[in-house]
Amino acid sequence: MVYWLIQTLADHPALACAEAPEGMLSIGEQVRFQLLKHAKRRRDWLLGRWTAKRLTAQYIETITGRRPALSDIVITTDPDGAPRLHSRNGYAFINQLAISISHSHGYAFCALTDVPGYRPGVDIEYIEQRHPAFVSDFFTDAEIERVHRTPPLAQPLLTTAIWSAKEAVLKSIRRGLTVDTRCIVCLPEEPVADGWSPVTVMCSPELNATVRCVWWRQIGRFVLTLATADSEQTTHVTVPIVEVQRIGDGVSP
Numbered sequence: 291m292v293y294w295l296i297q298t299l300a301d302h303p304a305l306a307c308a309e310a311p312e313g314m315l316s317i318g319e320q321v322r323f324q325l326l327k328h329a330k331r332r333r334d335w336l337l338g339r340w341t342a343k344r345l346t347a348q349y350i351e352t353i354t355g356r357r358p359a360l361s362d363i364v365i366t367t368d369p370d371g372a373p374r375l376h377s378r379n380g381y382a383f384i385n386q387l388a389i390s391i392s393h394s395h396g397y398a399f400c401a402l403t404d405v406p407g408y409r410p411g412v413d414i415e416y417i418e419q420r421h422p423a424f425v426s427d428f429f430t431d432a433e434i435e436r437v438h439r440t441p442p443l444a445q446p447l448l449t450t451a452i453w454s455a456k457e458a459v460l461k462s463i464r465r466g467l468t469v470d471t472r473c474i475v476c477l478p479e480e481p482v483a484d485g486w487s488p489v490t491v492m493c494s495p496e497l498n499a500t501v502r503c504v505w506w507r508q509i510g511r512f513v514l515t516l517a518t519a520d521s522e523q524t525t526h527v528t529v530p531i532v533e534v535q536r537i538g539d540g541v542s543p
């Protein structure tokens with residue numbers, strides 16, 4: 291399964307003030323948080339952690355029947371910037387879970403998976419008009435053609451979905467925006483009401499990556515995308531189909 295949750299700065303009064311809600315951070319995380327100087331970065335970081343910890347707490351409660359303290363769920367940052375889950379005071383199995391975090395305009399979106407060998411990548415993007423140069427610089431010919439075939443009023447949604455899918459894929463394969471965004475072709479299928487639609491994805495061979503499934507959806511003024519990739523080359527392993535499931539107390543923007 292892949293589980294996901296959205297939270298907003300309005301979900302706890304401390305978050306909007308760029309302060310950590312009481313009992314949220316472990317000692318190590320408090321040290322890391324103190325190093326963040328800019329208010330926006332502090333809010334984004336906190337909201338991402340808040341969302342990831344609440345999602346993980348809900349997952350643990352579902353599995354064990356007990357809800358852990360948020361400070362017992364520890365999220366560290368790998369050298370490439372990707373988040374990693376650890377536990378304090380038991381719940382060692384969460385070290386096996388893989389998570390991904392994204393934040394935008396006061397919202398955070400997080401997904402975790404318990405499927406061995408799978409890695410999620412998520413992105414949340416505010417839907418807005420993009421300059422034509424954005425499309426021509428960062429999109430592939432197939433994506434540009436799709437945008438040009440789309441009525442102008444629908445283009446902001448489509449360009450946001452394509453861009454967001456690229457970011458989600460690049461997170462799932464742990465490359466981020468260190469590679470040319472045209473190494474990946476993302477063609478979103480038609481949206482469905484209140485659900486996830488597939489995105490057809492093709493990756494250049496030089497990425498040496500196996501991307502499994504990519505989905506997208508619109509919620510309010512945001513696009514959400516969710517990708518899963520193999521965490522190592524496991525081409526001989528049969529990987530189960532992953533179902534996306536909303537968990538906990540997500541909100542609709």
Ligand SMILES: CC(C)(COP(=O)(O)OP(=O)(O)OC[C@H]1O[C@@H](n2cnc3c(N)ncnc32)[C@H](O)[C@@H]1OP(=O)(O)O)[C@@H](O)C(=O)NCCC(=O)NCCS
Pocket residue numbers: 334335338369370371372373390391392393394412413414457460461462463464465466467468
């Ligand atoms: C990863 C990246 C695409 C994020 O895009 P963004 O639109 O700026 O921000 P988002 O809110 O969608 O995502 C940010 C989150 O992505 C995650 N992330 C960062 N780098 C990542 C990577 N290489 N792989 C997977 N996830 C990553 C982090 O959880 C981060 O939030 P956090 O720092 O608060 O934990 C972008 O930051 C990037 O490409 N960076 C290049 C790699 C880099 O410079 N790494 C920094 C090394 S310290």
